[in-house]
Amino acid sequence: MAGDARHNVVFVLGPPGSGKGTQCIKISTEYGYIHLSAGDLLRAERQREGSEFGALIEEHITNGTIVPVEITCKLLENAMIASGGAPGFLVDGFPRNEDNLSGWDREMGPKTNLQFVLFLACPTEVCTQRCLNRGQGRTDDNEESLRKRIQTYNNQTLPIIKHYEKMNLVREIDTSADADSVYEQVRNAFNKANA
Numbered sequence: 001m002a003g004d005a006r007h008n009v010v011f012v013l014g015p016p017g018s019g020k021g022t023q024c025i026k027i028s029t030e031y032g033y034i035h036l037s038a039g040d041l042l043r044a045e046r047q048r049e050g051s052e053f054g055a056l057i058e059e060h061i062t063n064g065t066i067v068p069v070e071i072t073c074k075l076l077e078n079a080m081i082a083s084g085g086a087p088g089f090l091v092d093g094f095p096r097n098e099d100n101l102s103g104w105d106r107e108m109g110p111k112t113n114l115q116f117v118l119f120l121a122c123p124t125e126v127c128t129q130r131c132l133n134r135g136q137g138r139t140d141d142n143e144e145s146l147r148k149r150i151q152t153y154n155n156q157t158l159p160i161i162k163h164y165e166k167m168n169l170v171r172e173i174d175t176s177a178d179a180d181s182v183y184e185q186v187r188n189a190f191n192k193a194n195a
Contacts, residue, residue, distance in 0.1 A: 006113045007080045008033075008088030010193075011095065013161055014120030016149045017127030017134075019175045019182060023120065024090045026183045031190055034079075034086045038094040041075040042067055069103025077108060087194075088115065097156035101163065115193045117164045118186065119172045124150055126176045 010033065012020050024035040046057040053071050060067045072094065080089055095101040128146050164170050171189040175182045 006111060007086075008115050009108075009112045010088060010090050010115050010190075011117045011164075012090050012092045012120065013117060013157060014175065015122060015124065015127045015153045016146060017130035018120040018122040019130075019179060020092050020120055022179050023118075023175075023183060023186050024092055026179075027090055027186065027190065030187070031088070031194070032086060033088040033090050034083050035090045035092060036076055036079050037092040038072050038076065038096075041079060042072065045075055066097075066099070069100050070107060072100070073103055073107035077111065090118075095160055097160065101160055114169065116189065117161065117170045118189060119161050119170050120175045120182075121172050122175045 012024060014020055021037075027033050028035050042057050042061075045051050046054050046061065048054060051057075053075075057067050057071065076089075076091060076094070080086075083089075095104050127150065128143070131146050132143065161170060173182060173185045173189070
């Protein structure tokens with residue numbers, strides 16, 4: 001992929017319940033960016049007939065281990081290529097940890113242009129209440145699971161956000177307000193990036 005053909009990417013990071021999905025839908029609608037969730041891509045690939053990665057993904061999910069970052073990057077890249085001329089991609093919930101970050105830099109760094117990291121910051125109590133009340137039927141939306149997910153986020157994902165802060169790539173937005181007020185701030189970040 002030559003210089004100009006690199007895909008524009010915005011990483012969307014924040015704790016469980018910070019509104020990543022909600023804000024991604026709004027951004028997609030207004031700016032035409034395509035929302036890519038690493039978790040959704042892995043779940044879809046696991047169920048796809050004839051998938052070369054399906055059995056391996058299944059094994060990792062069953063054992064509670066992390067799928068190799070190369071596979072996640074390949075699925076993200078395939079989704080980017082498949083969607084043709086999108087102005088950019090919202091990569092939701094990735095990179096989640098140090099291994100994801102180094103894998104992304106190695107596999108996807110030369111093929112993408114990281115515009116910025118959209119950091120949706122939200123107090124733990126607010127996130128927990130949102131997850132418990134969202135009723136999406138997710139098996140991991142219970143208090144014990146949420147505590148573990150938030151702890152993992154604090155230990156593994158926050159250092160990634162700090163890494164990008166040092167590079168002046170983070171746009172932090174407090175998402176404890178209502179979704180529309182939050183989106184006004186998100187819109188400002190996108191307008192600046194695309195000016």
